[in-house]
Amino acid sequence: MFDYYDDFNRREALKENFNSNALMLYALELRFGIDDIFDVAVDSLTDGSDDKKCDLIYIDKDLGIAVVGQAYMKKKANKDVAAPANKASDLNTAAAWLFAQSTTEIPSAIADRANELREGIKEGNINQVLFWYVHNCNESANTMIAQELETVQKSAQLLVNDCAGESNTVKVIAQEIGNETIEEWYEESDKRISINDHIEVDSIDKGFEIQSEKWNSYVTAVKGTWLASLLKKYKPEKLFSGNLREFLGAGKRKNKINLGMIETVNSQPENFWAFNNGVTALVNDYDIKSGNKLYVKGITIINGAQTTGAIAQSNSKKEFLIPIRFIVCHDSDVIDDIINNNNKQTEVLSSDLRSNDKQQKRLRKEFEEYPGYYYSGGRRTDRKTRKKDVFEPYMVAQVVEAFHGDCVIAYNEKKSLWSDDKRYVSVFTDNLHAEHIIFLYSLTRAISDYKKFLLEKGDDRTPVDNNNFNYLKKRGARMLLIKVIGISIECILGNDRNLDSWKLSFKKNDNFERLVSLWKPVVVMTLKMGSKELLPVIENGGLRSIKEAECAGTKIRDIISAFSEAVSMQVKDFRDNVDTRDLRRR
Incomplete structure (x- = not known):
């Protein structure tokens, strides 16, 4: 079993x-x-x-x-x-x-x-x-x-x-x-170190140890061939189990840095030490035996996946040295901080690096009021959270940006919503609360559920169903639809006054499936009224123009306003369950 x-x-x-x-x-x-x-x-x-x-x-x-x-x-x-x-x-x-x-x-x-x-x-x-x-x-x-x-x-x-x-x-x-x-x-799935073997380290037989209250480390240098041999012996998902990413390859664009490392290994290995920042490995333990031989028990490379992959991919037999430090730590919070801070120097920033930001701490605390929900705020999700409704951090940022800001950025540049400081603070503002995240996340789930319903309907789809399904299959369709609903939300709610859309939430937030069901008539109604305006925006190459998106949204809002009586009947339950007041000040 x-x-x-x-x-x-x-x-x-x-x-x-x-x-x-x-x-x-x-x-x-x-x-x-x-x-x-x-x-x-x-x-x-x-x-x-x-x-x-x-x-x-x-x-x-x-x-x-x-x-x-x-x-x-x-x-x-x-x-x-x-x-x-x-x-x-x-x-x-x-x-x-x-x-x-x-x-x-x-x-x-x-x-x-x-x-x-x-x-x-x-x-x-x-x-x-x-x-x-x-x-x-x-x-x-x-x-x-x-x-x-x-x-x-x-x-x-x-x-x-x-x-x-x-x-x-x-x-x-x-x-x-x-x-x-x-x-x-x-x-x-919930282990930082997946490799538990006892490994002899091919080092320079010299180094020094640094000890702290919660961790200790041995700093030395290893041969490039030894580092490459680890990746050849162990699967990448095992060797980099504690890393934010695996080796990304050496393509001419995104991974040109890796290509540069391979060229250095092949053409001037004697300079690799000077050119490279080195490798950090988390281990269960290390042991310096007689003759200065170094052994480690268990290993995961938490910083240096690109270096390791580039050396292995070069297939160089030349000897050269790489700085390395082996860290032993058994405090999970400290391990998270070690991993996060070690990866701040890499080209790609991750939501992990924002996990200790004051806004993420505040939002995690607010989500504690809802035992059935889980929002990590950039921290890794352990297996226990699978029993809850999970609010994925990148998707949270995407739906907030699409609803309140630029749906093109939300779809095409989701990573930048966490890595770019200006975009991050425009999404995770003081105005953003757990209840508004729940409000918007249930919208994106309603769109997904409706797409799934149409997919399963298959040959029984009506012509209107097919129009909606063909739209929802397009790249960027969901973010565009969220933007349009954001533009039209005052008309949908039957409120033509200046509405602060950041304050929108449901009156009761503890049943996620019910919240998703409240959104579904809004999603279906918006698609039926706006499919002719929506499809041209993404038909050729996906979602590219915020100007076209906003233009389509304005036209659909006017259509919804013109049919306000019919709209009112279709979305009555939604209207009755939405609160426009600031939940945190009620």
Whole structure:
């Protein structure tokens, strides 16, 4: 019996909403530490009627990865039951449609995600494409699966190389994600250090120790070949389990710094020490034995993933030195601070680095008033929060920015809402409270639920349904719709006066599903009245122009105002349950 079974079986909402795809989403959540898997699911799952063997297309440009998934769920699986190999070979079909077919021939079910994937690869924002065959059987039960996936990996790599061009390097990996792998990810999901081996360090046999009340550290230098050997021996997700990111590759744009490190290793390794800031590793313990030999127990590289990856990718046999410090700490809060502060020097800022900001501390405290909800404020989510409604920090920033500010930035530059100081303070203002976040987050969930409802309706969709579904499949559709509702909110509420939209909340906030249901008539009504205005804004290349978005929003607001009596009947429950006063001063 695998331990992950019990945890997965407790995820009733996940199973009820996504059926045979639930385990694949669960695996995705574990592998990439996703907070709000429901939000990811609606954007990443495909329309099954013509998905060309792509059950899922997940794209994360921040991590530089894409996952193309096929799912299989056996109702009564045991160790003797094998997953079918043909589902693995289906990924060849998926690869061909995603990377070889003309864009005009790709079915609408996957067209937008396929185009986004191709663009991400060409622009150097996707460095790794993972083809997953996810099932609930033992991986050793059918040896044919490994052979099929090897074929998938080879053929897909050729197709992706053609798509990437000569200037970008994209790695393709085809993986079987069965019981053993899911169990491994489950066990690692709340661990900082996943590697527990005793490791001899190939160092200069010199160094010095620094001790503190809550941590101690040994500082030395290691050979580049030793560091590279760690990445060749251990999986990246294990070696970098405590890091904010894994190795991002060496593409010509986003990861040109990594490309520069590879060139330094190859052309002037003697200068690498002077050019590089070094590596920080978290370990369970270290031991300096006679002869100054250094040994560590357990390791995760918390700063230096790009350095480690670049050295490994260079395949250099030349010897050169890298500064390194090994830190032992058993205080989880201090570990968080060590990780966060060590990564402030990297190119990509993360929401983790804002976790101790006064606004995030305040919002976390406000969310404590709602036991069924969880908002991390940039801190990592542990497994226990899966029983709650999770408010994912990046999505929180996106919906606030889309509703009150610029939906184009909210969609295209979500990371900047946390990393750029000016944008951060415009989103996380003193006016933003937990109740308003709940108000807006339930709106984005209502849009996702409506899209899912239309997807499942399939051939039973009416012409109006098809118009709405075709719109919601477009890139940026959700953020644009949130912006339009933000522009129209006074008319929707039947209040033409100057309304402070930051004060909007529901009168009662403790039942999230009920709040989502209150928004649904608003979402459906806005789409029906505004689909002709909305679609042109995102039809060619996604959401790009805030001017066009605001123009469409103004027109839709005027339409809603003109049909105020009909609107009033459709959104009566919503109006009755919204409070326009400042909740914190009532």
